[in-house]
Amino acid sequence: MLIGRVKGTVVSTNKVNKLTGSKLLIVQPVDIETFEEKGEYVICIDDVGAGDGDIVMCAYGSSARQTDTSKKYASDYSIYGIVDYITIKEKQTYDKAKDDYGTAQKEKESCN
Structure with a gap:
């Protein structure tokens, strides 16, 4: 299993x-403790x-x-959650409700 952040789309x-x-979505793998980006981008079929x-x-x-919908696709990566x-270890490393990624990205883009 891979945990990653969706970075874009492929058309x-x-x-x-x-x-x-x-x-098709572009996913950047992340470290599940620090959430630092790691490795290369992967293209995933989005099932969810x-x-x-x-x-x-x-x-x-x-x-x-292996899922009901993904078994029809010719793909090596599938998003399933x-x-x-x-x-x-009893420490919360990620909470979607507190994730300010979208806000930080918009602020970064507006500065450029």
């Missing part, structure tokens, strides 16, 4: 038929309606094709 008009109608900035759970490899909060 592809021409693709294999099995991907028609699927939503995630949006920009959401922290998501992703399955990869053959596990990405949007994270509400994470607690490790």
Whole structure:
């Protein structure tokens, strides 16, 4: 399983038929304790309606094709959950209600 933050979308008009109608999102893996970005971006099939900035759970490899809807897709990555909060060793490392990622991004963009 991979935990990551949705960073953007991919639009592809021409693709294999099995991907028609699927939503493709760009996900940046994060460290689940510090939430620092790590590794390379991955492209995921969105199975749950995630949006920009959401922290998501992703399955990869053959596990990405194990849900009722994802088994029809030719993909190695699938988003199958949007994270509400994470607690490790009795310490909450993430809480969606307190996540100011979207606000910080908008402020950063307005400065440019």
